[in-house]
Amino acid sequence: EAQVTQNPRYLITVTGKKLTVTCSQNMNHEYMSWYRQDPGLGLRQIYYSMNVEVTDKGDVPEGYKVSRKEKRNFPLILESPSPNQTSLYFCASSPRGGPVTEAFFGQGTRLTVV
Amino acid sequence: AQKITQTQPGMFVQEKEAVTLDCTYDTSDQSYGLFWYKQPSSGEMIFLIYQGSYDEQNATEGRYSLNFQKARKSANLVISASQLGDSAMYFCAMREGRSYGGSQGNLIFGKGTKLSVKP
Numbered sequence: 001e002a003q004v005t006q007n008p009r010y011l012i013t014v015t016g017k018k019l020t021v022t023c024s025q026n027m028n029h030e031y032m033s034w035y036r037q038d039p040g041l042g043l044r045q046i047y048y049s050m051n052v053e054v055t056d057k058g059d060v061p062e063g064y065k066v067s068r069k070e071k072r073n074f075p076l077i078l079e080s081p082s083p084n085q086t087s088l089y090f091c092a093s094s095p096r097g098g099p100v101t102e103a104f105f106g107q108g109t110r111l112t113v114v
Numbered sequence: 115a116q117k118i119t120q121t122q123p124g125m126f127v128q129e130k131e132a133v134t135l136d137c138t139y140d141t142s143d144q145s146y147g148l149f150w151y152k153q154p155s156s157g158e159m160i161f162l163i164y165q166g167s168y169d170e171q172n173a174t175e176g177r178y179s180l181n182f183q184k185a186r187k188s189a190n191l192v193i194s195a196s197q198l199g200d201s202a203m204y205f206c207a208m209r210e211g212r213s214y215g216g217s218q219g220n221l222i223f224g225k226g227t228k229l230s231v232k233p
Contacts, residue, residue, distance in 0.1 A: 033220065042118075042205060042225040058220065090159060092221070099211030100147035100166040103221050105159035 002027045006091050006106035013081055013113055021076045021109050023091030029104070031094040032074040033058065034066065036087040037108075043090065049074055050096075081113040117141065118206050118224035126230050127196045134181070135191040135227045137206030143167075145211030148189040149221065150180065153203040162204075165189060167211075193229075201231045 004025045013019055025032065033048035035058075045058030049068040063085055065077040074093075078085060091106040119138045127133035139148065150162040165173045165180045173180040181190040193200055206224045 035223075040225060043207075043221075043223040045220050048220060088157060092159075098147075099143075099145055099209045100164055101209070102149070102161050102164065103209075104161075105151075108157045108159075110157070 002104070004091055004093050004104050004106040006089075006109050008109060009107060010110050011112070013111070015082055015113055016080050019078050019081060019111075021078075021089060021091075021111070023074045023076065023106055024072050025074075025091075025093040025104070026072065027093060027095070027104065028071065029093035030071070030096040032068070033092050033103075034064070034074070034076045035090045035092065036060065036085075037090065038087050046076070046089075081111075083113045085111065086113050087111060116224075117222045118208055120206055120224035120227050122227045123225075124228040124230070126232055127193075127200075129198060129231055129233050130195055132192060132194045133196055133229065135193070135204050135206075135229065137189045137191065137224060139187050139189060139206075139208050141187075141208065141210055143210045147209045147211070148180070148182070149207040149209070150178070150189075150191045151205045151207060152200075153205065153226070154199075155202070159205075163191070196231045198231050198233060201229060203228050 030051045034046040035043040037043045047066040049055045089109045092103040094103045146167045148165045152160040163175045163178045165182045177194045179192045203226045205226045207221045
């Protein structure tokens with residue numbers, strides 16, 4: 001089954017404790033991205049990757065890191081989480097193919113930083 | 115300036131009636147795609163429908179149709195015969211085509227409309 005898998009689905013952590021949210025897709029997509037969703041703000045892009053070893057900042061990259069060592073995986077790293085990073089996070093992937101290509105979303109990770 | 119504007123934070127509709135969710139967009143690109151996603155209370159993002167800027171026909175997928183008015187830069191979602199299961203957040207999104215794969219290729223989302231279907 002074609003899918004984007006995020007783990008964990010729910011995470012409660014303390015300020016400053018490094019964490020990683022994993023994202024994996026099995027569709028051989030080149031393009032992957034991370035979004036955060038906050039009430040009243042919609043989804044905002046954190047980082048994206050056009051292919052292996054190619055990553056770039058989105059609209060709200062501060063406090064986050066990513067890596068793309070393999071095509072299928074695109075982990076999101078919070079080196080020192082803070083309470084303002086409490087949010088719902090989505091990973092998405094798309095094939096290369098122009099503007100009318102669907103983005104496939106993971107199920108989301110609800111992160112709480114206390 | 116906002117690229118995607120959804121002016122209805124919340125809407126109510128009676129079961130079995132049709133409802134239109136508004137979306138306007140702003141782009142100078144000639145080539146772009148418009149998308150609608152549904153987010154139920156469980157949180158996942160469900161793709162509903164898309165429209166390409168060069169498509170002359172309005173897109174339809176089952177009970178969903180996209181009312182695309184290019185000159186007005188609007189891409190409204192029409193849900194016919196609403197069902198209780200349609201209660202959810204709905205997001206309009208755009209992907210510009212200027213240089214797909216770079217920052218211009220990102221999906222840009224509106225802030226969403228919360229639809230509630232009344233029995």
